[in-house]
Amino acid sequence: MASIQDSAPDAAHVAPAVSTPALMRLALVATGLVVAFGVVPAYATDYWLSSIIIPTIVMGLAGISLNLLQGYAGLVSLGSAAFMSVGVFSAYNLILRAPDLPLPGVFVLAGLIAAAVGVVFGLPALRIKGFYLAASTLGAQFFFQWLFTNYPWFSNNSQSLTISAPRLEFLGYDLQSPHGRYLLVVSVTALLIGLAFLVVRSRLGREWMAIRDMETAASVLGIRVARRKLEAYAVSSFFLGITGVLWGFAYLGTADAHTYNLDKSFQILFIVLIGGTATIFGNFLGAAFIVLTPIVLDHLVLASNVAYLSDQGAITNLQRVIFGAIIIFILIKEPDGLSAWIRRGVEAIRGRLAS
């Protein structure tokens, strides 16, 4: 008797709570879309769009790509930038050699080519695991930098081995202006975030997490571990390929093999760890940190006006020190990454609403 009484009020309490998060989530998505497509383009200046907002969004997307592989499937990669470069060089050559292909087709095909490359370099994951995998992805990093430097065919035999962004247009709309490029970036990102959520919530995503948490147990449960791992590399590289196209064409306007060097791969790794593993939105916090820290440090150094620091080399090195120290600090203080801030914020609001 007692148990029925105990459970009845609980059930009444739970029933509306189930629909509230769903509603809240819908409201969040709607707000996000309104902000991304309405508020930001209306108020942001060209400088903010092209120097801060676009790189933050693209790097956040890169973080999501690596997070799918590392946070959800538990596989290591030190060569994310290589797959980005495969994406951008594929897109460049597709536009060059198949001019009739519409822009979305270019993005998808570039992503698919990067995915195929990702599967090849993910093959060692079938035999080895853990940190050893870093070797094959680090190999990819150096291999593609070498390939795009030594074979000028990829950059249409350009003397400087640099490729420049083609005219970006879609259905007759010119996307060359900062606002146009922003809209391109934010639309592609919105679609890919949606795709990432679908993947993560699907059977595929759940099986990745099972493999991540304990591979042996997962294989005992009948999960096809080898296949799932390769799919993780494919999906992650597909995302990275498209991210690479956005970075080269929508942000920088030009690209060469060194744009996508090891530093970039490490930055993406930082984004994942600082933003929080196995999160989607945390990546944008991590990306904002990566993009904003050098800018803020630059301003601070200029403002402090120390004569000793007038030497540019000294400033760069000071930035390196501060950046490294902040990374260690965050790793120590926020084991779950900056996305813990979001969670705490949401809980605080929810707690206030409830009381």
Place this chain on the structure above:
Amino acid sequence: MAFFLETLIAGLFAGLMYGLVAIGFVLIYKASGVFNFAQGAMVFLAALVFVSLVERGIPFWGAFALTALLMAIVAVAVEALVLRPLRNRDPLTLFMATLGLSFVIDGTAQFFLGTDVHMLDLGIDDIAQDYGGILVSRFDIVASLIVIALVAVLAAVFSKTRMGISLRAVADDTLAAQSIGIRLPVIWRIVWSVAGFVALVAGLLWGARQGVQFSLSLVTLKALPVLIIGGFSSIPGAIVGGLIVGASEALADIYLGPIVNGSVSTWFAYILAVAFLLIRPAGLFGDREIERV
């Protein structure tokens, strides 16, 4: 044939240097399970500090002792500020922390000592001598002897002294080692200091060869394939792995490079390492791990 042998020997020497950097990794990996990306930055820091001291008129051994002392201070600081707060965290987090640490170390070094390339003269002539038709540099031979001596000393320390045995206990089973009263922070401090000393030797030998400059810290990246081939937990493995990587890289550059239209030394070692992994996942001398559910 003489050309082949000369290429091979030059490669083996480069490999010995890789091995020397890899030993620093192995020491730290065994003691604290960290893949220490900052090892390369430590090599660079040691070489830069040493060369700056010598340029300011401090004699060789004085500069050597001062730099070794500095590396010990760095080790104690790293243990207190980075390792201890991050205890029991997953290997990737620790790796990223050492990546941040490498920024701090090489940034600090260059902030105070400048970004110029320094020439370092150890007083060993780098001239080729003829040994039965094969030209070998005297510097290479002396450097090889130094490395062999260093490895022998390390091996003796780890198998004979109380400290070395404690270290092996920690590497074998950290929890059991702690429960019999081995103090982990002390072990870490000592091991990082020894790794710093190895970095100093590596920095001097590399620096004398190619000048003391930032690229010294990039030698870390070559240590990964070396460790994979040799095994993460074996000092002889690090040397053998280094030799294999150095030799095959040099040969591939000479014989494979022209075919594929450019130097392959940036990526060849990784492909080799992956090929090794597929055949022997634990490396040549590594410990095989068994996973239980």
